[in-house]
Amino acid sequence: MDRNAALSRSRLYAGIRRYFTGKGYLEVETPTLSPDLIPEATIDNFGTWFVNEFATSREMYMIPSPEIFIKKLLADGSGSVFEISKCFRNCEQLGQVHNPEFSMLEYYTVGFDEKDSIALTQDMIRATALEGCPQSVLADFEVMTVHDAVQRYAGIDIDLLQNPRDLRKAAEDLGLPVPSPEPWDDTFNRIFINFVETGIPKDHPVCLTDYPKQIECLAVAQGNYRRRWELYINGIEIANCYLEETDPDIAADYYRTEYRKLVELRSGNGKTIPDTDESFCDVLARLPKCSGVAIGLDRLLMVETGAKDIDDVLLFPFSRML
Amino acid sequence: MIKAGQIDKGTALLIKGQPFICVEREFVNPGKGSAFVRLKLKSPSTGQVLQETIKSQDSVEDINVEMVDYQYMYNDGENFHMMNVDSYDQIEVPMANFEGYELLMKDGETYRCTVYNDEILDIQIPSKVVYLVAEAEEAIKGDTVQGATKFVTTETGLRVRVPIFIKQGEKIRVNTETREYLERVNG
Numbered sequence: 001m002d003r004n005a006a007l008s009r010s011r012l013y014a015g016i017r018r019y020f021t022g023k024g025y026l027e028v029e030t031p032t033l034s035p036d037l038i039p040e041a042t043i044d045n046f047g048t049w050f051v052n053e054f055a056t057s058r059e060m061y062m063i064p065s066p067e068i069f070i071k072k073l074l075a076d077g078s079g080s081v082f083e084i085s086k087c088f089r090n091c092e093q094l095g096q097v098h099n100p101e102f103s104m105l106e107y108y109t110v111g112f113d114e115k116d117s118i119a120l121t122q123d124m125i126r127a128t129a130l131e132g133c134p135q136s137v138l139a140d141f142e143v144m145t146v147h148d149a150v151q152r153y154a155g156i157d158i159d160l161l162q163n164p165r166d167l168r169k170a171a172e173d174l175g176l177p178v179p180s181p182e183p184w185d186d187t188f189n190r191i192f193i194n195f196v197e198t199g200i201p202k203d204h205p206v207c208l209t210d211y212p213k214q215i216e217c218l219a220v221a222q223g224n225y226r227r228r229w230e231l232y233i234n235g236i237e238i239a240n241c242y243l244e245e246t247d248p249d250i251a252a253d254y255y256r257t258e259y260r261k262l263v264e265l266r267s268g269n270g271k272t273i274p275d276t277d278e279s280f281c282d283v284l285a286r287l288p289k290c291s292g293v294a295i296g297l298d299r300l301l302m303v304e305t306g307a308k309d310i311d312d313v314l315l316f317p318f319s320r321m322l
Numbered sequence: 323m324i325k326a327g328q329i330d331k332g333t334a335l336l337i338k339g340q341p342f343i344c345v346e347r348e349f350v351n352p353g354k355g356s357a358f359v360r361l362k363l364k365s366p367s368t369g370q371v372l373q374e375t376i377k378s379q380d381s382v383e384d385i386n387v388e389m390v391d392y393q394y395m396y397n398d399g400e401n402f403h404m405m406n407v408d409s410y411d412q413i414e415v416p417m418a419n420f421e422g423y424e425l426l427m428k429d430g431e432t433y434r435c436t437v438y439n440d441e442i443l444d445i446q447i448p449s450k451v452v453y454l455v456a457e458a459e460e461a462i463k464g465d466t467v468q469g470a471t472k473f474v475t476t477e478t479g480l481r482v483r484v485p486i487f488i489k490q491g492e493k494i495r496v497n498t499e500t501r502e503y504l505e506r507v508n509g
Binding site: 039042091093096098177179185186189190192193194197211214216217230238240292 | 348349350351352353354355356357358360374375377380
């Protein structure tokens, strides 16, 4: 048994619980097994069956994030909450920074927008840091918009490249082969992964804000962008934050287009196509103004302890159980 | 054609008509979006290195390679001399394309090779190999600090950091990827 790995995790979780309960957040526990999921085309799911010989059997799904349940609590007036939850993502590779089963910290702050969540996250990481945590984790966050990051590291202005043809041309000029046709967000991700992810500094945390609106999700859109951010530490994506969408019509549109995409991507290849429940959009309408952050705890442990592979912070890495 | 997501270390690909071997592969996932793979590819004939990050769903041209067992005979400082164990045909493989392999391959040992158009694209060295300690420094007397180490040189010329109890003439198991000592082998 890797006693140090167990100790580090135990201490970090104790610190996180102390931090949030001290600030008046309610710790909640929500299911990891759900009858429906929020559709996310690029996150593959684990499906299983609830079987009862006296009742109707039905397919159930392991949650890729506790978001769906936490938002129901917020809509019911829970106030600010946090949860440390197991999450499951199928078809992920093993090792490096991925394990199909992983631990997520989610915290939602009522009354906050995504900018407020940046300061909270910085403070929380510092307040709960493990002994010996490197400066690359504790240093001030550098906050940069995705637009400026792409301009800085790839030398292009995405405001001027809003249609797929123009963006493809820019990617090809940067030496990236792009199949035709390709949706705008896929081409954007090619540029982002090749130039931005590899270019951003690693000696301090970097918070990239305002992602292109073409990358569909339940964060509020504003102009060409969405009000969300992602935090990178040591070049590893650690956290994701939204200003949460509360418009039921926009959410319903998202549900329909994302589900169509999901079915298209997973039909005929044996991948799980989860049920979705559009009535969730009415839950969102009752959501107070709030901002939610999701932090990958295994990855946070990696950067705090200097582990090079996620397997080093897990007592039973998936790859070694197979 | 294969999907980029199927590429692994050692997969042979044809890029602009030239064979390349994948030497490093890393999966990358943007927060929201399709999965990507970051590849480091090396041309065994020219030594050219390419770095590519492509979508896991992108198609790439793979090549039909043969896996052939070759016996390593010796090197002349420029080429490895290898013999096909079935046909006894001998070929020369430029050492520059397999940097440091002379420290890992043992004379007379057979290695599985990836062959394309009569050219060796890749030589597979097992991840754990037993070597003979050809030279060992004397441990400093009285140095009983736990975890004390010293260097030894194997019969292939590889320098390895080992615990001080390892002596000349003994055998040790080495991780050939990290070139680190794993354990002493008895007998």
